[in-house]
Amino acid sequence: MIYTCTIAPSIDYTVYVPDFEQGKLNRSNDVYYYPGGKGINVSRVLQRLGVTSRALGYVGGFTGHYIDAFLKNEGITTDFIETTEITRMNVKIKSAEETELNGPGPELTKAQLSALTEKVRRMKSGDWFVLAGSLPSSIAPSYFLELATICEAKNIRFVVDTSGPALKNILTTPVFLIKPNQQELGDLFGVEIAHLSDAYDYASRLVARGTQHVIVSMGSEGALFVTKDLALVARAPQGTVVNTVGSGDSLVSGFIASYVAGQDVAQAFRYGVASGSATAFRSDLCQKEEVDRLVEQVVVSPYEEKDVTK
Ligand SMILES: Nc1ncnc2c1ncn2[C@@H]1O[C@H](COP(=O)(O)OP(=O)(O)OP(=O)(O)O)[C@@H](O)[C@H]1O
Numbered sequence: 106m107i108y109t110c111t112i113a114p115s116i117d118y119t120v121y122v123p124d125f126e127q128g129k130l131n132r133s134n135d136v137y138y139y140p141g142g143k144g145i146n147v148s149r150v151l152q153r154l155g156v157t158s159r160a161l162g163y164v165g166g167f168t169g170h171y172i173d174a175f176l177k178n179e180g181i182t183t184d185f186i187e188t189t190e191i192t193r194m195n196v197k198i199k200s201a202e203e204t205e206l207n208g209p210g211p212e213l214t215k216a217q218l219s220a221l222t223e224k225v226r227r228m229k230s231g232d233w234f235v236l237a238g239s240l241p242s243s244i245a246p247s248y249f250l251e252l253a254t255i256c257e258a259k260n261i262r263f264v265v266d267t268s269g270p271a272l273k274n275i276l277t278t279p280v281f282l283i284k285p286n287q288q289e290l291g292d293l294f295g296v297e298i299a300h301l302s303d304a305y306d307y308a309s310r311l312v313a314r315g316t317q318h319v320i321v322s323m324g325s326e327g328a329l330f331v332t333k334d335l336a337l338v339a340r341a342p343q344g345t346v347v348n349t350v351g352s353g354d355s356l357v358s359g360f361i362a363s364y365v366a367g368q369d370v371a372q373a374f375r376y377g378v379a380s381g382s383a384t385a386f387r388s389d390l391c392q393k394e395e396v397d398r399l400v401e402q403v404v405v406s407p408y409e410e411k412d413v414t415k
């Protein structure tokens with residue numbers, strides 16, 4: 106089973122305002138409410154790609170109930186832990202530029218954290234645990250290390266798409282896949298990732314420390330994939346960008362979906378990049394037909410030192 110976990114879900118309130126003016130009253134007739142949070146996006150895209158998952162995490166209040174009902178309506182099994190706090194709403198303003206206003210994650214009690222630990226303890230060898238999205242600073246980083254250690258001991262494939270102080274701790278365990286974007290990879294090492302060669306250097310450091318697969322996503326530029334024996338670059342397909350929110354999560358889903366279907370890691374990487382771009386080209390997350398069409402356009406080549414100018 107693939108378990109996704111979103112500690113801080115959200116309703117993404119997405120507003121299209123062609124000529125957004127800061128400090129003014131802006132009206133829009135084009136608004137959407139989608140369940141959000143990175144793990145939830147991973148579950149939604151997996152479902153569209155024909156792969157079953159179970160969504161874990163914390164939800165509460167009317168927004169939490171909306172998320173739970175929405176996912177169930179899409180056929181996704183949920184196993185959320187209820188909070189008394191109302192789940193946040195994140196505002197995404199789509200204009201010439203994309204502006205995001207993300208609220209804080211929930212404050213969780215010891216009992217609520219233990220309830221999640223128990224769920225991870227009950228997972229089986231060969232299961233996947235995708236921990237994605239921000240990790241509230243009110244939770245000790247050692248808590249996430251504990252989850253990572255359980256995954257290691259139980260041979261659970263641990264996928265991480267998060268940032269912040271807890272991530273450094275987690276990476277002391279052998280993670281199966283991590284997908285930072287350029288900024289997140291730079292933050293991890295306290296550097297700026299300006300060139301593809303920087304991304305390669307720092308991704309290689311993660312691999313040297315025991316991470317099995319590193320995908321550095323680079324928006325419209327595509328992505329870089331590094332393992333112990335492979336380094337690949339994928340160019341993203343061209344298209345009209347509508348909404349890039351969730352494109353990184355879609356990349357993760359596409360990789361996992363292709364991998365569990367028995368494809369090799371290079372093909373899984375390619376399918377992941379196609380999924381990320383398919384999401385960037387529509388207002389909600391990608392659909393399988395679009396991914397299957399776009400994958401033909403994703404050019405994957407070996408990373409070479411000559412790429413340093415990018
Ligand atoms: N403008 C774009 N054009 C084409 N493809 C894109 C574009 N933006 C994103 N993508 C695709 O989505 C993938 C992930 O994008 P990105 O690096 O922006 O992820 P991210 O920062 O983790 O996003 P998010 O946190 O919103 O999910 C890219 O590797 C690429 O395949």
Ligand SMILES: O=P(O)(O)OC[C@@]1(O)O[C@H](CO)[C@@H](O)[C@@H]1O
Nearest residue numbers: 141142143195207238239350351
């Ligand atoms: O605040 P976080 O947890 O870092 O990110 C949350 C979020 O911006 O990420 C998803 C897109 O990746 C959105 O659905 C959601 O609103």
